[in-house]
Amino acid sequence: MKIDATSETVQPQFQAAVARESADFQTALDSAKKKSSETSSNSSAAKADAARKKAAASHRADATFLADYVSKTPAQHMRDRIQQLREEILKRMGLSEQDLAAMPASQREAVEKSIMAEIQKRLFGRADNAKKNQPNLINQLDLQPFLEETKRLA
Numbered sequence: 672m673k674i675d676a677t678s679e680t681v682q683p684q685f686q687a688a689v690a691r692e693s694a695d696f697q698t699a700l701d702s703a704k705k706k707s708s709e710t711s712s713n714s715s716a717a718k719a720d721a722a723r724k725k726a727a728a729s730h731r732a733d734a735t736f737l738a739d740y741v742s743k744t745p746a747q748h749m750r751d752r753i754q755q756l757r758e759e760i761l762k763r764m765g766l767s768e769q770d771l772a773a774m775p776a777s778q779r780e781a782v783e784k785s786i787m788a789e790i791q792k793r794l795f796g797r798a799d800n801a802k803k804n805q806p807n808l809i810n811q812l813d814l815q816p817f818l819e820e821t822k823r824l825a
Contacts, residue, residue, distance in 0.1 A: 756790045 743751070761767060764782070771779055 752794070753790055756793055757786060760786050760789050 740748075761771065766782070771782060774782065
């Protein structure tokens with residue numbers, strides 16, 4: 672067998688192989704870039720879609736809150752806030768409305784007074800307003816009707 676290994680015969684074959692490999696490499700590189708671009712655009716699209724959904728949910732929540740807010744009177748808002756505070760205070764005390772109802776009258780009255788004082792403190796920022804004889808709106812506001820209605824609704 673005769674091997675012709677002169678540069679004139681090997682050089683064109685080598686260049687043809689390099690060209691084939693280069694073309695294959697370039698094709699593979701282009702394919703990888705295209706896949707990366709598609710994945711990146713899909714990822715960006717998914718992120719944008721998630722952001723749109725989050726914004727839409729937030730908008731719906733805001734619209735629901737606003738619709739609820741404008742449908743109520745200030746007195747209803749006050750009752751809702753007092754009810755919320757009452758529930759928080761009772762929970763913090765480890766009591767429920769049923770526990771409170773089952774208490775003896777004197778004990779229940781003491782707990783109710785402490786709840787009312789805490790509600791006034793949270794609503795108006797001062798626990799001792801009712802004790803002072805300073806004429807102001809806070810001292811003139813009687814929360815008892817709100818509390819009675821809140822208990823009745825519970």
